[in-house]
Amino acid sequence: MEVGEVGRARAIQVQGMLAVLRHVHAHPATTRARLARDLGLSRGSAAEIIARLHALRLVAESGAEPTGARGRPTRVVHRHDRGPVVAVAELSHESWGVAIAHLGGELCPVRRERHDRPGAPEDVLARMGAALREVQAAYGTRLRAVGIALPGTVSDGRLVAAATLGWRDVDIARGLGIPFSMPVITGNDATMAGVAEARRGSAADAGVALFLTVEVGIGGVLLERGRAATGATGAGGEFGHMPFGDPALPCPCGAHGCWDLEVDGRALARYLEEPPPAAPRTAAGAVLHRARTGDAAARAALDRVAGNLGRGVAGLVNALDPQVVTLSGLAVVIADLAGPAVRAAYLAGLMGFRRRTPPPLVPARFPDDGSMRGAAELAFDAVLSEAGLDEWRRDARDAAG
Ligand SMILES: [Zn+2]
Incomplete structure (x- = not known):
């Protein structure tokens, strides 16, 4: 193959892998047959892509599941238990929380604390930042992105105003002291809750x-x-x-x-x-x-x-x-x-x-944790991208030494 053809073949391979990953994220326990049908892939192509994603610790397959009267048994495709995670943090007028989310959207709370008093931004953000660093220490390179839901107007990563907290113009990433070289997505909490409803909820x-x-x-x-x-x-x-x-x-x-x-x-x-x-x-x-x-x-x-x-x-x-x-x-x-x-x-x-x-x-389908779910969706958008996949593959290669 010539150089241009190699590049095109690689681009097609990457798009196939991303399509399957996004499908598994949207349908956390799909079957190989359904995945192939929904994505318009041959069984052979689906099997090949899944094998490649499995080798990268991105998806796994388990037991055969009968698929109706005439259907052949098919394999269930789901997240790999050593696959990527994202961290999410939510600040509200009465508390803050940190959780992690897996491919497929499952949310696992890590910590939640109520504000003792309407705290200074530095104190509250420092505590949230410490919880995020604990997550990073626990998950290492499996942690790929951070999503942060904030109770006010957010513009270019700054919390412009949070009337209920009495905060104005706070640089969130700096306040959290996040040293990570990974995507950090900040947004208004209602916006993020809306994303959760549109992706997996009432809409x-x-x-x-x-x-x-x-x-x-x-x-x-x-x-x-x-x-x-x-x-x-x-x-x-x-x-x-x-x-x-x-x-x-x-x-x-x-x-x-x-x-x-x-x-x-x-x-x-x-x-x-x-x-x-x-x-x-x-x-x-x-x-x-x-x-x-x-x-x-x-x-x-x-x-x-x-x-x-x-x-x-x-x-x-x-x-x-x-x-x-x-x-x-x-x-x-x-x-x-x-x-x-x-x-x-x-x-x-x-x-x-x-x-x-x-x-x-x-x-709403997610009245209580919609903001965190939406923050996880937006963080996973960064992970399930060409750049996100490239970096995961590079880290996997480095780890294999
Ligand atoms: Zn107004």
Whole structure:
């Protein structure tokens, strides 16, 4: 073969290996027959690629599994137990956590700690960084990438603002003291939770999906074929800061009239003419409990918030044209307790032609660990790439000496 042909043959081989790896990641216990069928490979090609990936400790096969009445037994293809892992870290307004994830998306918690007080960024990030270094010490070169989910606006790897923590403009990689020469992917926690829903959750069948979560304010992201549309610097998806609210109200983000201020515990307190709550998420829970148990004023405040939520979702659906809208956090509770108010405002706000088949509002499949799952997906995107595979092969060669 000439040099150009060798290069082309190698490129085809790499693409075949990546296709199989991505398939095993998306379908953690697939069969060799299904894999070949889904990827349009001959049985021979599939067997050859799997053998190559097995030699690299990337996938393994186990026992024959009968495949229906006439089907021949086939082998189950799954992750190699000494294969690559990614580390994920999540920071929230009340705690931080670190976990590892395997090919196939299985998440194994490593550590979670509550903040004693709204801590200084240096202290909290140093503790998270120490936990990540422990993971690196335990997994060595099996650790291939790190994904980090953050509770605020993230732009070019910096946490621009995390209102609930009172943090501003924090360099995350520097704060964690990560010395690793591996991809570190930072992102907004709602964006990452949206990725998890689009890849493996409530929106897995939708080409275009909108994810919205309410905690303090509202976060979300538009997903196209599992990829988050986050703009030029990663700071897109700040739907809560669209001026769907009262133009007289200043928002901590610097704008006025943000939707954020109309859908959470701050809104409920204002509608009830109570002082601004110090912990809006907890305060919202208390008001919703009162509404559930028959308090008329709390019920009226809830219905107002529900209307604000439904109307804003309609605006986003008109603008973005998703097939499904996934709700998470307080939005699910609000939709459960005040479904008719949410739905009436949603339908009233939709353009007429959309009302015939409005995109369904569905609850998240991963309400508790979606951010970590999404961070793992984005970290694995870096691992299951040409560069990621090249580096794994190089390390495997070096280890073989
Ligand atoms: Zn704002």
